[in-house]
Amino acid sequence: MAEAGRTIVIDPVTRIEGHAKITLHLNEEGRVEDARLHITQFRGFEKFCEGRPFSEMPSLMARICGICPVSHLMASAKACDALLAVRIPPTAEKLRRIFGLAQVLQSHALSFFHLSSPDLLLGMDSDPAKRNIFGVLEKNPNLAKNGIRLRQFGQQIIERLGGKRIHPAWVVPGGVSEPLSVENRDAMLRNIPEVLGIAELTLEWFKSTTEKLREEIGSFGNFPTLFMAIVKENGGLTFYDGKIRIVDASGNVVASALEPARYPEYIGEKVEPWSYLKSTYYRPKGFPEGIYRVGPLARLNVADHCGTRRADQELAEFHELQRTAVLSSFYYHHARLIEMLYCIERLQQLLDDPQILCKHVRAFARPNSFEGVGAAEAPRGTLFHHYKIDEQGLIRWVNLVIATGHNSLAMNRSILQVARHFVRADRLEDGMLNRVEAVIRTYDPCLSCSTHAAGQMALRIQLLDYDGQLLDEVSRP
Ligand code: MG
Numbered sequence: 117m118a119e120a121g122r123t124i125v126i127d128p129v130t131r132i133e134g135h136a137k138i139t140l141h142l143n144e145e146g147r148v149e150d151a152r153l154h155i156t157q158f159r160g161f162e163k164f165c166e167g168r169p170f171s172e173m174p175s176l177m178a179r180i181c182g183i184c185p186v187s188h189l190m191a192s193a194k195a196c197d198a199l200l201a202v203r204i205p206p207t208a209e210k211l212r213r214i215f216g217l218a219q220v221l222q223s224h225a226l227s228f229f230h231l232s233s234p235d236l237l238l239g240m241d242s243d244p245a246k247r248n249i250f251g252v253l254e255k256n257p258n259l260a261k262n263g264i265r266l267r268q269f270g271q272q273i274i275e276r277l278g279g280k281r282i283h284p285a286w287v288v289p290g291g292v293s294e295p296l297s298v299e300n301r302d303a304m305l306r307n308i309p310e311v312l313g314i315a316e317l318t319l320e321w322f323k324s325t326t327e328k329l330r331e332e333i334g335s336f337g338n339f340p341t342l343f344m345a346i347v348k349e350n351g352g353l354t355f356y357d358g359k360i361r362i363v364d365a366s367g368n369v370v371a372s373a374l375e376p377a378r379y380p381e382y383i384g385e386k387v388e389p390w391s392y393l394k395s396t397y398y399r400p401k402g403f404p405e406g407i408y409r410v411g412p413l414a415r416l417n418v419a420d421h422c423g424t425r426r427a428d429q430e431l432a433e434f435h436e437l438q439r440t441a442v443l444s445s446f447y448y449h450h451a452r453l454i455e456m457l458y459c460i461e462r463l464q465q466l467l468d469d470p471q472i473l474c475k476h477v478r479a480f481a482r483p484n485s486f487e488g489v490g491a492a493e494a495p496r497g498t499l500f501h502h503y504k505i506d507e508q509g510l511i512r513w514v515n516l517v518i519a520t521g522h523n524s525l526a527m528n529r530s531i532l533q534v535a536r537h538f539v540r541a542d543r544l545e546d547g548m549l550n551r552v553e554a555v556i557r558t559y560d561p562c563l564s565c566s567t568h569a570a571g572q573m574a575l576r577i578q579l580l581d582y583d584g585q586l587l588d589e590v591s592r593p
């Protein structure tokens with residue numbers, strides 16, 4: 117370990133999907149001055165799609181990421197609907213909504229129970245060897261079992277609709293390929309009371325843990341930013357369709373009813389030399405002042421209501437946490453749990469609708485437009501797919517804007533805040549490393565799809581001095 121000016125690198129971050137490295141840069145006084153999350157792998161999916169028939173895009177796009185295939189499938193199919201310029205049958209839209217809600221539920225369950233509950237249950241300073249889902253199983257078996265059950269419920273819906281859990285190709289341009297059977301509907305409905313009970317219990321448990329995490333709540337990405345999400349026309353929470361709304365840190369609406377298809381007018385994309393991940397910003401405020409957050413915390417700051425009974429009660433309480441927008445990224449967990457309640461309640465509403473069994477679920481057309489944008493709220497935030505095609509219907513150009521890119525500026529700033537709060541001089545102590553990882557996990561970044569790399573995230577943290585010399589380094593497999 118060196119003396120003056122330093123940098124710390126954390127590589128790999130455990131319990132995140134993908135692969136990344138963090139560097140912490142110290143100034144001459146040994147204080148953390150800058151923090152960077154480096155996304156270093158790249159598979160070039162956007163380039164890879166050029167020349168493919170547009171109709172192949174949904175199933176191709178579902179292969180970008182093994183973690184969130186359904187989200188890419190959905191945004192891709194919506195971009196293809198725009199190329200066809202058709203209105204899809206109402207039942208197809210409802211079935212896609214069910215598919216999307218199931219994906220949000222299983223993804224949120226993975227994030228909360230498998231990836232983050234060990235920190236909450238066992239403590240940020242507990243033994244890293246035990247701070248995982250097996251440690252949770254040992255200390256609070258019901259919590260672990262409930263997490264597995266909620267995730268399984270979401271995955272089973274995806275399997276019943278999509279045929280297979282990973283890379284399902286049931287969502288197609290113009291609708292979906294198969295209607296819902298009575299048996300499958302009844303099987304999904306049967307489990308709802310049980311999983312609703314689990315979601316309620318988990319939310320109560322989470323609220324009971326926050327008292328002893330005041331320091332983390334105060335320092336985990338607790339700063340003013342804008343928040344962006346798609347909302348329904350009436351301002352309600354949605355995952356499938358609507359217009360973009362942006363609120364500021366005070367909770368005031370700064371832009372509303374923005375057309376998702378016109379995203380390049382209000383969202384700028386910037387590639388930092390040290391990362392393959394594009395950082396986005398709100399154009400009217402410029403870079404980096406146009407920093408905003410997406411995902412569960414943003415959706416609940418942006419939405420006026422959820423539109424289901426229990427989730428609305430919880431949303432009212434959530435909005436009471438702060439007079440302004442809820443600013444600490446620690447509350448992504450809280451928002452995620454409220455969204456899980458909403459998903460289950462909303463699934464019940466959709467499955468109870470008699471129209472859900474209608475056999476007309478697909479519109480057929482040739483392409484009627486050379487350009488199409490599909491946008492949806494994925495578990496981690498707003499997802500845009502943007503395609504241009506030629507006269508033959510072959511893809512000429514693709515742009516994807518993913519949740520992890522929207523949150524990139526905020527994640528970097530959050531890492532900096534935690535590092536400043538918890539890093540002591542030139543040593544990489546476990547408690548600090550755990551918190552740096554934990555703050556990244558609040559965003560649940562899908563580094564698998566931001567880097568377009570497959571597999572489990574690995575993270576390395578490096579500590580560098582002011583002239584760039586490596587002082588200390590820690591890797592987590
Ligand atoms: Mg892209």
Ligand code: NI
Nearest residue numbers: 181184562565
């Ligand atoms: Ni992904």
